Amino acid sequence: MHDDKCKETVWRSELWRSTQCQNNIWEDGYCKQHHPETIAARQDKRDTEFKMKRAADRKDHEIHTLEENIVSLCIENYTELPIAVMNKVSELIKLRET
Numbered sequence: 392m393h394d395d396k397c398k399e400t401v402w403r404s405e406l407w408r409s410t411q412c413q414n415n416i417w418e419d420g421y422c423k424q425h426h427p428e429t430i431a432a433r434q435d436k437r438d439t440e441f442k443m444k445r446a447a448d449r450k451d452h453e454i455h456t457l458e459e460n461i462v463s464l465c466i467e468n469y470t471e472l473p474i475a476v477m478n479k480v481s482e483l484i485k486l487r488e489t
């Protein structure tokens with residue numbers, strides 16, 4: 392154990408074993424990369440990114456469902472639609488079939 396180096400143990404695949412981190416101490420006996428605060432911040436960032444991604448996926452799904460509903464309604468009431476909407480629905484149906 393070198394007291395001037397970070398106290399974290401890291402896996403060294405080339406040696407096929409764990410050794411003490413070779414980075415210099417930043418604070419509290421840890422390098423910046425392995426300091427508990429850095430690790431907690433990294434985890435927080437990952438959690439936030441995950442939550443944002445999940446919210447975005449949920450929204451995409453809601454939009455897609457709503458689009459499906461609108462298209463179904465348009466198809467059911469096709470002949471009553473204004474010409475401009477009829478044309479757009481036709482375009483959409485054609486696009487979905489390709």
Ligand SMILES: [Zn+2]
Binds near residue numbers: 397
């Ligand atoms: Zn370290």
